[in-house]
Amino acid sequence: MKNAEISDQDLATLSVASCGFIRSQELSDQSKKICINFTEKLILQGAPRGLPPTVTVIEVLEDITPTDELVSTLIELKQDGYLVAIDDYEGKGLQKEFLDLADIVKVDILGKDLDQIKAIFSSLEGNRSIKLAEKVDNKEIIAHLEKLGCELFQGYFFAKPETLVGRSLRSTEVSKFRILQALSNPSFPPQEMTEIIEADPGITYRLLRLLNTPAFGFSMKITSIRHAIILLGSKRLSYWLRMIVTSDLMGKNKTPELYRLALNRGRILEELCENGQIQLASSETMFLFGMLSLIEAMLGIPLVNILEELPLSDELKAGYLDKDSKYSKYLDLVSAVENVHASKIESLCRELTIDPGTVASASIRSMAWATSLFRQIL
Numbered sequence: 001m002k003n004a005e006i007s008d009q010d011l012a013t014l015s016v017a018s019c020g021f022i023r024s025q026e027l028s029d030q031s032k033k034i035c036i037n038f039t040e041k042l043i044l045q046g047a048p049r050g051l052p053p054t055v056t057v058i059e060v061l062e063d064i065t066p067t068d069e070l071v072s073t074l075i076e077l078k079q080d081g082y083l084v085a086i087d088d089y090e091g092k093g094l095q096k097e098f099l100d101l102a103d104i105v106k107v108d109i110l111g112k113d114l115d116q117i118k119a120i121f122s123s124l125e126g127n128r129s130i131k132l133a134e135k136v137d138n139k140e141i142i143a144h145l146e147k148l149g150c151e152l153f154q155g156y157f158f159a160k161p162e163t164l165v166g167r168s169l170r171s172t173e174v175s176k177f178r179i180l181q182a183l184s185n186p187s188f189p190p191q192e193m194t195e196i197i198e199a200d201p202g203i204t205y206r207l208l209r210l211l212n213t214p215a216f217g218f219s220m221k222i223t224s225i226r227h228a229i230i231l232l233g234s235k236r237l238s239y240w241l242r243m244i245v246t247s248d249l250m251g252k253n254k255t256p257e258l259y260r261l262a263l264n265r266g267r268i269l270e271e272l273c274e275n276g277q278i279q280l281a282s283s284e285t286m287f288l289f290g291m292l293s294l295i296e297a298m299l300g301i302p303l304v305n306i307l308e309e310l311p312l313s314d315e316l317k318a319g320y321l322d323k324d325s326k327y328s329k330y331l332d333l334v335s336a337v338e339n340v341h342a343s344k345i346e347s348l349c350r351e352l353t354i355d356p357g358t359v360a361s362a363s364i365r366s367m368a369w370a371t372s373l374f375r376q377i378l
Helices: 009-016 020-028 041-046 066-080 091-102 112-124 138-147 171-183 190-198 201-211 225-232 235-248 255-275 284-301 303-309 316-319 326-338 344-352 356-377
Strands: 034-038 056-060 083-086 104-108 130-134
Touching: 034 041, 034 344, 041 066, 056 066, 066 083, 066 091, 066 130, 083 091, 091 303, 104 112, 112 138, 130 138, 171 190, 171 235, 190 201, 190 225, 190 235, 201 235, 235 255, 235 284, 255 284, 255 326, 255 356, 284 303, 284 326, 303 316, 316 326, 326 344, 326 356, 344 356
Parallel strands: 034 056, 056 083, 083 104, 104 130
Antiparallel strands: none
């Protein structure tokens, strides 16, 4: 028997798909679907069938040739309930031959002016597929895209500040950063922790409410911060308190999805530390680093105006600003995980000497954990 030859791109795709990104979606919301870039070889080998059709969208890459065998295989997959998407559609070349099969057509708008975008969508007139714009980096373009028939959007416009002019840190926000700063001290005295928590009634209420949920399984009701410290210990209590404070910073006017995403980022980096894949900082520090990576969007204030208050070292703060720093690469990795960008995950894992399988496993657990937790907190 001859062993199948698997290229780096095939391996990266299999690492993303088979290790459970889909299963993590099932743990949170089965109405959501996830797109996986499959190579032609993997499609023909039946690799998509290892994932549930209810949530799986098979992305056909832009450089794939529409052979009779491939078209026939895609038709069979569609008959079994899988959706097919054309990736990076440009309105030209061999991609047009896939249009009759496509349930979703993805148009990459990054770097294109409005006339170029209009030309691509005009070539799709009469096609019944769902039109999706990807790499949307600002909200202003959405109205134009909707007029062109675009129904779905991908991108991080929601993770950017909506209003940056004339906004400074409020005193309540500064006080919450002070709490995070105090909690970053591993030898933080329990009595001081009690005092700093009780000084904020809102945080006290939410923390006690969280700790009394069934998820913690305490046989008795926790009635005070001091009681909580005795049962949990300062370190574990600090862990939960960080998340309560950060969710408060998010405010009522931001999408809850942003907070879930922040939780997920922090938890992935924390778990990679615990597994020995990241050794530059402690797991607690990397959790906070990942979680605060979206603080600019949470507050609607330029990051440079917030950095002074962040309870992180200068080296870690540089990870938010310097794209070439190693800490920034860790954020690139979690971003690639969020976007299920197989080839980028594989490339960054190689650069950072991190095991892709460990990343995939961490992402499964992190997404389920973040989804469950954020429902309890919010």
